[in-house]
Amino acid sequence: MLQRLYIHNFRCLENFELPIKGMSSALLIGKNGAGKSTIASALEVLQSIGRGINRVGQLVQSKDFARGRSDVPIRFEIEVLIEKKLYKYALALELPENFKELRVFEEQLIVAGDIIYSRKEAQVTVYNNSQNREAQFLVDWHLIALPVIQKQSNTDPLHIFKTWLAQMIILAPIPSLMTGDSNGETLEPKREGSNIGEWFSGLLGRYPAAYTQVDQYLREVMPDIKDFLNELIGKDFKSMIVRFEENNANLSVNFKDLSDGEKCFFLCAVVLAANESYGPLFCFWDEPDNYLSLSEVGHFITSLRRSFKNSGQILVTSHHEEGIRKFSNENTFVLDRKSHLEPALIRLLSEMSVQGDLVDALIRGDI
């Protein structure tokens, strides 16, 4: 579970801390440009590191410095509780004068109070607390060390933490890119949901029981669904087909021909099954109420909240009044930014004074 996320000097996030500790689900609201999606982008930097991208230039560019302020490092700090151990990872990136690409200034991983490795510019020091040994080596200062340090085993804290980062689900789905076609398997969904076919294949390949969970959810939202297939249509190439049935009549629909909202039902089903199968997971879903009918929004959000209630953690953004109403003051964060020249500020709704109805206040622009 994410305990703390601190971001400094990254786009509109300056000295920014997300106080999400202990919350199984939370909502981010705020005007356009307030910084909600930037939080997802910051998390995506960390997710990409977990997924093996180690070239700093592929993660962050000079335009990402807040207001172009490149004389101050961009800093990411994340604290995660995994199996009752607190993992603290910090990464600072700088752009010295006359450099074209950012480089690592500082990097450190601490697990349950023990330093696993620390780094200052190119110098990396790996600690082995149990035998009190340490190793030192140099890493190209344009490369993040976390993905390149060799894991000792699957119980190695480095591996556990990298896997947690890699399996973070960050979504801002674009249904037109979700075709259901796949030529491989993965447990690493893309932000726009375009590899849902690969994710679905990866989930069922490793956790066949997940089919039941996906099926159960889909039957609740689409009662006429019969089943869904992931058919092999070429060498290593699969395509998802959904079959519907009513009054003994059948209809097969290619996944890509489902409506935008129906594709989001599938995505939701896979999120819920993934959290159940290989979670607890952290999920950030940017505007999950997009593409959904008004009668469905509340149920959709509630399903996500219930699924993550006892395991995992979900953070969503919303501009939709029905979506907003499905959260409460103690788990709703309001992001505010006075202008494009000022940083994003975050406050818990329960700590603010709102005159009258929240949705009315949002419509009036008072929040």
Next chain:
Amino acid sequence: MSVNKYKPHILVLPEDDANRQIANGFILDLNLNSRVIQVLPEAHGWEDVVDKFTNDYASTMRQYPHRMIALLIDFDEDKDRLSYVKEQIPDDLENRVFVLGVLSEPERLRRNINKDFEKIGEALAKDCSDNTNELWGHHLLRHNRTELDRMISSVRPFLFK
């Protein structure tokens, strides 16, 4: 799928934001079938709850005989409010409408038990699914007993797993 209006379901009409958050917590209970309950936007006052019910919802309840509704209002220590609200409910719908709420107001209950509204809702749902009376037995809530028993016996078959 949204609530299936041809099958038993219950709508919840909260008076205000506090009652809405309590309802939010209620539907988070994992022993509850969240697909058969729909929390409606708050009405902004107990009188508005009555108005909305009589003007908007009463006719749809006749149209959909499996529809039930829980009106969540604050009693504001007014001993006559329950009977007044119930008098506004047409006879033919009486057995499908339930009137519940805090004796004074949810803010006092929150201070009294030091739980946020959502947690209050969760605790109330747990009482219902476990068949216990811990929070419902609180002095600010126990006046609901008759209405609650009536509601539970009507919704238990479809609302709780």
